[in-house]
Each structure stands twice: as C-alpha cells, then as structure tokens.
Amino acid sequence: MSLDNTNFAILDGGMGRLLERLGAPFRLPEWSALSLIEAPHYVAQAHQAYVDSGAEIITTNSYGLVPHMIGDARFAAEGKQLADRAGRIAREVAAKANRKVQVAGCLPPLFESYRPGNFKAAEAPAILEVLIDGLKPHVDFWLIETQSSTAEALTALAAAKVTGLPVYVSYTLKDEDGRTQPPELRSGEAVDEAVTATLKAGASSVLFNCSQPEVMSAAVVAARESIGRSINPSAGLGVYANAFVPEPPSDEPYAGISEIRPDLDPANYLKWIRRWIDQGATIVGGCCGIGPEHIAAINASRVS
Template identity: 70%
Template sequence: MTLEQSSFGILDGGMGRLLERLGAPFKLPEWSALSLIEAPDYVTQAHQAYVDSGADIITTNSYGLVPHMLGEERFASDGLTLADRAGRLAREVADRATRLVLVAGSLPPPFESYRPDLFEIGAAPPIIENLVAGLRPHVDLWLIETQSSTVEALTSLAAVIGDGKPIYVSYTLKDEDGRTGPAELRSGEPVGEAVRKTLGAGAEGIFFNCSQPEVMGEAIRAARRVANEMGSSFSIGVYANAFAPEPPSDAPYAGISDIRADLDPQNYLKWIERWLADGATIVGGCCGIGPEHIDAIRSLRQNREAARRHN
C-alpha cells in the first residue's frame, strides 16, 4: 500500500498537547519526551487515539529526543534507548490496528526549532545517527520534520538515504501575521528551490508543517509547480499547527504557546479542503491539532469516497 491508496492519506496530529490533555507528565524543556521517560503508557494512549480517529500514519514520539531538550548528559546516556522506545511504542499500536497503519520515524531539528541560524553542520550527524539507530527497526518511513533550511534537512536525509525506507522531508515556513507573497522557509529560501534540492537529494515527498494554516496554500502551489516543471509526481503533505505566529527568539522554550480559538475541527477542516484542492495528497495536524481534528478529516474522506462510488 502506498500512502495515497485512498483519495488522500491521513497523518496523525500533534503529540505534546495531546499528552498534556491526557494528564501525562509534560513540561519544558523536555516537552513530549518527558512522558516517554516517566510514563510511556501515555504515549501509547496518544498513538491509539490517533489510530482510532482515522490516521493512516502515526509519528514516533521522538521530536524531543535531542540534547537541547533532554540535556547533553541524558542524551548521551539514554538517547538511543529512548529512541528505541519511541519507535517500539508506535510500532505496537500500529501492529494492533485492524487496518494498515504506517509508522513514520520523526527526525526533528537536532538543535532549536525555527532557528536555522543555530544549525551546526559538523555537530548534527551524531545526534541524527543516534535517533536513526533507535528508530530504524520499528518504522516504515522517515519523516524529517520541522526543518527550517535545506542544509538542515539534507543533513538528516543523508543519514537515512541508503536504508530502503521512503523519506519525506517536511519544512516549516515563515508565517508572520498578514504575510503575503512567495512561500519561504524560515531560512528565507524560496519553497520552489527547496523542493528541487530536496527531491534531487532523494526525498520521495515534500511536506509542510508547524506553521500557520494561512501560509500553507502558497507552499503547496509552489511544490506543485515544481512537479509540473519536472514532469514528475511526488507526495505533498501538510500538517499545520494551531499556534499564533512565533518569531525567532533567544529563548524559544520560555513558555508554552497559546492555541488559536479559531482552529476547532470544523474550521481546520476548511483549510484541509483548500489544501487538497491545491494539490496536497497527505494531510494531518501539528501542535495543537488533536484526534478530534483527525476524525473530522476521516469523515471528509469517507464522504468523498462514498460520493465517488455513488457516481
């Protein structure tokens, strides 16, 4: 089965806020990694909630398994074990499902999210390789997510390019209030250029995540223009967050962001429909988007498929 055997594929939603809602241990700087360390049953509950809501793909809870969130000492001593645990928990839930559910191995920015200026190309590979080693036995595909620049993304891609699993790279976009014009990565690179570089390096699809819904459409259209120019097809995925725009900061983990009131499931579904019309083939949610949103997306797909069969 490919990710797009149905009319469109459904990715899961955000992990951290769902863990918080479930009552799991949750604080900064560990974020979602704290539950993995102290109460992994909550991680299983979160994965199960997304499978029950209709997700075709669940993402390993490995986003926080990096030194600046775990701490250098804990990463060195426990990082590999925690990555293995994150992969195993997702695999167990996927394997219990009564339908095919794929596990995506999350490879996050090895340094700060949204901060391409802090990326250290020489220091990144050992961090990434530790995550890959723990996750590899359990995952069906790689999701290199919330990447702010192509050099950040391609460094992670190089760590997994030869293992035979599909690789999807997901970029986060500039999303200031009222932003207009061409879509750009947080590094300032145009999306079209990033798509060409990333596909050329071996990715099988391009996603956009952890940005405001308002900026996703232009990014999808830019990716689709590249597909048309290349005469090829590739997966285009979108999973927006529900945060207010957050400019770069010297203290990105100073507090937990507020959730927008206007991105309830039905309002988020309106964005999903626009993204599908623009050319997205896989949709889901990032921070603040939960199982109720994924359930609404499943209903949309069921209704579309029922209408197609009827016609």
C-alpha cells in the same frame, strides 16, 4: 462537501499538546520526550487516539529526543534506547489496528525549532546516527520534520537515505506576519527552490508543517509546480499546520508554551484541509494543537 478518499493519506496530529491534555508529564524543555522517559503508557494512549480517529500514519514520539531538550548527558547515555522505545510503542499500536497503519520515524530539528542559524553541520551526523539506529527497526519511512533550512534537512536526508527506507522531508515556513507570498522557509529560502533541491537529493515526499494554516496554500501551490518539473513528478505533497496564536520571532529559547487559537476547531481546520487537497496535497494531518478530534473530522468527511 466530502473529500475524495483516493487522493490523500491521513497523518496524525500533534503529540505534545495531546500528551498534556491526557495528563502526562509535560514541561519545557523536555516537551513530549518527558512522557517517553517517565510515563510511556501515555505515548501509547496518544497514538491509539489518533488511530481510533482515522489516522493512517502515526509519527514516533521522538521530536524531543535531542541533546538540547533532554540534555547532553541523557542523550549520550539513553538516546538510542529512548528512540527504540518511541519506535516500538508506535509499532505496537499500529500492529493492533484492524487496518493498515504506517509508522513514520520522526527526525526532528537537532538544534532548536525555528532557528536555522543554530544548525551545526559538524555535530548533526552523530545525533542523527543515534536516532536512526534506535528507530529504524520499527518504522516504515522517515519523516524529517519542522526543518527551517535545506542545510539541516538535506543533512538528515543523507543520513536517513542510507537505511533504504523512503524519506519524507517537511519544512516549516515563515508565518510571523501572516505572509502568503512569496512562501519562504524560516531560513528565507524560497519554497520552490527548496522543494527542487530536496527531491533532487532523494526525498520521496515534501511536506510543510508547524506553521499557521494561512501561509500553507501558497507553499502547496509552489511545491506542486516544482514537483511537476522535478526528477520525481509523482512525489507526495503534504501539509500539517499548527494552531498557534501568531507570535513575533524570539531569540529566547523555551520562552513559554504557545497559546492555541480558538478559531481552529475541527470544522474550521477541515476547511483548510479541503483547500490544500484541492491544490494538490496528497498527505494531510495536523501539528501542534491539532488533535484527534481534527483527524476524526478529516476522516469523517471522506467519500465512502
């Protein structure tokens, strides 16, 4: 079955795992930031792979550019410069494409992924200022991604909105037990309430990412209903799942690099993409473990 090409935009896939596959410098805690620091040509290569696969949106490699991943001292000395580098590399790749490719400026979780309790409201604005100042000359819109709570997401949204660029907010969902109902952020907040608050605060689109595909459909349905009742019923709705093997919650930071599920090959992932589009998603792509081959399968399935 083909996909209707008028209904959705194609986002890229995960950056960190692709850099690892390409042979780039890659380790925890720096994750994808290590390549940006030591071998940025790999970052350009990764972006190009997604453009070649059909991605219409590529995301800056700035997910790891936070103090807890690259260190407080390096962030203070080089944070803005590295953010500028991440934005510049993505823009250069997009500019070379023979079609329109947008650049999304990634604003990541500032105090560790999946840990809403670690959010420090007083420290967040200073970190966000560095990232936004470095990225903003190069991006078309902001993608505040892998947010575990509305507290962290709306803080970033307020900072990004000042630039005048559209702001997309993407939440990560509780998925450790394979749950589907009711869909919740990792903070325990209900998806429908989070979507309503996010649109009220000025987001242009709401997405869900870095969770297993099994939990995404319930969130998409809940979000579509909330968007329809919201102040912005034309807001975008996106999904980009990860391919992690299910893991129990852990309080140990950087416990290891998660395993990738063997069942989420391009053909099987495409089945999820079709479901989400049928449920109302207008932006689709992939997160950790979803690579160029998956994006190529989505692109190849479009109605010409």
